[in-house]
Amino acid sequence: MRLTPVLTTALAASATALAAVPSADAATRVIVRGAGFGHGVGLSQYGAYGFAKRGTDHPAILKHYYRGTQLQTLDSEPTVRVLLQTTGTARVSNVSRIAGGRALDPGTTYTARGFGSQIVLRTSSGTSIGRFAAPLRLVGADGGLRLLGRAGNGVTNGRYRGDLELRPGSVGVNAINAVGLESYIRGVISAESPASWPAAALRAQAVVARTYAITTNKPGVGFDHYPDVRSQVYNGMRAEYPSTDAAVRATARQVVTYQGKPVVTYFFSTSGGRTENVENSFIGSDPKPWLKSVADPHDSESPKHRWGPYRWTLAQAKRRFGSWVKGSFRGVKVVRRGASPRIVYADIIGSRGRTRVSGPQIRARLGLDDTWVSFRVIGTTSSPSKGSTSGGAAPRGFLGLSAATATPRAVLRGSAGPLGPSRWLRIERRAADGSWATEFETRAAPDGTYRAGVRRAGTYRVRVGTDTGPPVRVR
Structure with a gap:
């Protein structure tokens, strides 16, 4: 869920199929464009930022993203348990005592290892403190307990409020921070949204993080949450800032409630302009009335509002799609889009068949920022003319001559897709200064194939909207 900026361009989304591409020896380009960053469900953090900049308060922000919900106040503060480390030996300092037992020296570093169902505690010099039934709870001293070594979220020498629970783990011992909910949220907000953001955005983040924490527990495993994006990012005391602490207060x-009960409040970085229904992003999930697609008018504040284009050869595309491609890669047909329109299901088209995959699978396999993505294939090859003109579709403005009188030097042919209803393509020629100018326009066949004659030598390419195919040389 953490925000990471990148450079972006405009999106041209389409749900139509890609046309079949030319043979493998032709020049072909696969163009990928997208929008958004994250799973697309619930609150868009950059959208909330945009609302807050325009004076919207946090209750109104939350009502916009979570339809039909209300804010309510918890009667008591629960304890949250966060798995900070799974390690052979846990090392901790600034603890005052064993819960219900002996006092400890805050200035001493203690080590803990798991043995069966017990925890062995020693000082760092090797002096035995004892063997204890798990879980062993060490009470943090003033200033926060200090957990040494590499924590689960990559933090070293972290300080945390609350206590440390030690349980035998798969590789030795699990170090779990047992902390009050409000202190936990203090360690989350700036790890998920910049502390410099407007107060209303930080308050909205505080409420959704708090609600998410109490509605997504992991029962039966000894802890509730991970300290990273598997749950939500938690950095302990190093994440505390005056602005984020003020948002907690x-x-x-x-918390966010629906029909009187706290509900799961998914959140993410950037919507691309519209959020998504939960069942379309978390495939197999039941629809939720508060997690419906909504317009996100201020999400353009995000540097990932639009991203791409990425340009791949057919070989590169096949390597990226991997085992999904049967035979030679031909394209992607989007079978179903959601409301945003993120890909729900698509077919990966190969020369020997198709493979149906989900949008989240495509995002993971290709390393994309979101499932709001479009794929376009443009292929072009040239061959010497045999005296024919431009084929079945007459070009407009063909070198200032009519298609009937022009004698082409060569024929450009190939396919492009997806195309709009008009199916017009631009044929561009590179000038001496390296710029490109429209030579003429031609219309593709319904299946996306085209054939157009050119009379002059030079370097040509095909343009579809903002996308351009690879250059080909006519001699």
């Missing part, structure tokens, strides 16, 4: 114990 201003929203103390507030």
Whole structure:
């Protein structure tokens, strides 16, 4: 869920199939464009930022993204358990005592290892403190307990409020931070949204993080959450800032509810302009009335509002799609889009068949930022003319001559897709200064194939909207 900026361009989304591409020896380009960053469900953090900049308060922001919900206040503050480390030996300092037992020296570093159902605690010099039934709870001293070594979210020497619970783990011991909900949220907000953002955006983040924490527990495993994007990012005391602490205080114990009950409040970075229904992004999930697609008018604040284009050869595309491609890669047909329109299902088209995959699978396989993505294939090859003109579709403005009187030097042929209803393509020629100018326009056949004659030598390419195919040389 963490925000990461990139450079972006405009999106040209389409749900139509890609046309079949030319043979493998032709020059072909696969163009990928997209929008958004994240799963697309619930609150868009950059959208909330845009609302807050325009004076919208956090209750109104939350009502926009979570339809039909209300804010309510918890009667009490629960404890949250966060798995910070799974390690052979846990090392901790600034703890005051064993819960219900002996006092400890905050200035001493202690080590803990798991043995069966027990925890062995020693000082760092090797002095035995004892063997204890798990879980062993060490109470943090003033200033926060200090967990040494590499934590689960990549933090070293982290300080955390609350206590440390030690349980035997798969590789030795699990170090779990047991902390009050409000202190936990103090360690989340700036790890998920910049602390410099407007107060209303930080307050909205506080409420959704708090609600998410109490509605997505992991029962039966000894902890509730991970400290990273598997749950939500938690950096302990190093994440605390005056602005984010103020957001916690201003929203103390507030949670999002639907019909009187706290509900899961998914959130993510960037919507691309519209959020998505939960069932379209988390495939197999039941629809949720508060997690419906909504317009996100201020999401353009995000540097990932639009991204791409990425340009691949057919060989590169086949390598990226991997085992999904049967035979030679031909394109992608989007079978179903959601409301945003993120890909729900698509077919990967090969010369020997198709493979149906989900949008989230495509995002993961290709390393894309979102499932709001379009694929376009443009292929072109040239061959010497045999005295024919431009084929079945007469070009407009063909070198200032009519198609009937022009004698082409060569014929450009290939396919492009997806195309709009008009199916017009531009044929461009490169000038001496390296710029490109429209030579003429021609119309593709319904299946996306085209054939157009050119009279002059030079370098040509095909343009479809903002996308251009690879250059080909006519001698």
